[in-house]
Amino acid sequence: METAVLGMGHRSIAEVLGRADAAVRGRIRRFKMRAEEVRRHFTVGLVAVADDPVMPDPMGSLPTDAVVAVVAAHRAAMTGWPGMFMVSRWEFVGRVLGGRLLTWPPTANCST
Template identity: 45%
Template sequence: MLLPVFVLVRRVDLADVIGSALVAKAAGAGARTIAAVLRRPVDTVRGWLRRFEQRAEHVRVYFTVLLVDTGPDPIPPAASVSVFADAVSAVVGAWKAAASRWPDIGEVSPWQLAAATSRGRLLSPRWP
């Protein structure tokens, strides 16, 4: 079964909704605050955050390599306070690198790019 670029495997919410939760967490927000803003159950949001936290180093490495391989003049993101925040920065950086190389890709969000490049498995335990 082929998934559209805006969803993740085994997730009901759009990749952009999940991505906004990950960005908020990287900025220091807690699960309850994020859930209230997104109008999603706290347990759902907490599940996204925990799964991403478990995969953060793999996500960081994968998207940093994608950033360096894709960008015409790549600048990898500097290290931040957490691996979680570094992984979020790597996803956004890879999206910026792809958008600078292929301007039409700017029509998709960083989280749609992440969903597409991970084949919908961004939060999957067996990816990458």
């Protein structure tokens, strides 16, 4: 997602990752649809984890703001638990959201 918000297209990302164009395009589209919820969730997490949180400035787009919030929350968690916290940024996201980045939060008509 970081690469996508920096402007790299889905075809280039798919090529680098060795994934199908349609799969990457769908994941980026889904992330964009969920960007506000992701931004909000990780901003709240940042405040909960950081001793003296520095709130990210708005970057001009919801997907970019969501990525910046994820980066800030991940950094705060790494700072808070340096000896225990050794997961990548997007593994952190997966763990925080229960592996449901692209389907989180559940929609009202979603049955689990």
